Amino acid sequence: MKVTRIDQVAVVVHDLEAAVEHYARMYGIAPAYREVLDEAGIEEAMFDLNGVWLQLIAPTTPESVVADFLATSGPGLHHLGFGVESMDGALAHVRANGGVLREPAPRQGGGGHLVAFVEPDPVTGVLVELVQDEGRAG
């Protein structure tokens, strides 16, 4: 298993519109697309920065998967996405090396690609989203 690229950097915010306006005004960038993920209770704005996604995430309900993060930490950097060639191989490798997966199996994430989250480890503290290369837009 070898990660060869950063797929995305995700930022959680309270207000998606305000954050999109902030990036437009301050940094001159606009989202390539937006989407709503009802099951997770979030909406996303995806910026394509030279093939790497900057992902803004905001809650759409109080039960959103990002509600706890916002309540505890406020807006900020949330997770890092790594591209992997084979999700099955990556998950087996992560499990064999003591990594803790958030869910028992990979699922369809934003953009329709297969994803799986690895819980923050004590050394780096980073929540990692593995993203299968095949079928990935951008």
Place this chain on the structure above:
Amino acid sequence: MKVTRIDQVAVVVHDLEAAVEHYARMYGIAPAYREVLDEAGIEEAMFDLNGVWLQLIAPTTPESVVADFLATSGPGLHHLGFGVESMDGALAHVRANGGVLREPAPRQGGGGHLVAFVEPDPVTGVLVELVQDEGRAG
């Protein structure tokens, strides 16, 4: 001013060796280079992931610039680096739009490139490092 690429994603850790070993074992990646920045009281390990840097930062002294972050938040995602064509133009634009710069002028960062930090804004909560394109390794 238009940001066109993510230059780097930075993770602050207590123990650089342990973090490098973690990424090697779990994700099969190794740093392209390491360096010590004495003035900031940090050491860094830089992973080149398809042209984007994953940067691990650890303190080398209790007065390190990352000591407060570690004491408050523990290890984790620390800042996001945006590439800019012109540092002078970018700083003028950021200032004109209410951005708060950490230092009065840009300086030489890791790898010898010109950098400047923009303090976290209330909407996104993200510390941003602007990195001038010219002279940037990788």
